[in-house]
Amino acid sequence: MSAPVTTPLTRRIDAALDRLQRDREHALVGLPGLERSLRMAALYELEARCWSTLFECTRTRVHWRAALAAEVRARQLARHWRRRAEMEARTVPISARFGGCVEIAEWAKRWQVELAGGAS
DSSP: OOOOOOOHHHHHHHHHHHHHHHHHHHHHHHSOHHHHHHHHHHHHHHHHHHHHHHHHHOOOHHHHHHHHHHHHHHHHHHHHHHHHHHHHHTTOOOOTTTTTOOOHHHHHHHHHHHHTTOOO
16 A cells, blocks of 8 residues: 655645644633634634645545545534534523534424425
8 A cells, every 4th residue: 555645735734634623622621611612613614624725736536525525524513613602692501412503493493394394
């Protein structure tokens, strides 16, 4: 098996992803509620940009597919943390059962769509 080709750009992206992971770990432990959620959302947005950059510069299909999937996941997590921050800012109770990411109104809306036979 040959070693993967690395470029200066991929090394910078890899280093940035490592820094973002450390920053997220620090934010989870060291910041209070709303501030933590806002910071986590921002960090995941930065991660999504890193994956997007890798996607744009890679030539190997398996790499761009992996980068695209990682970008999508990072954007989903950024959205999750933004919603959590919005809830915390409005002092809406956050359900531990749902990981604190889903408001009851959103679930009710999804449920109504499902009952009507639509896609959720």
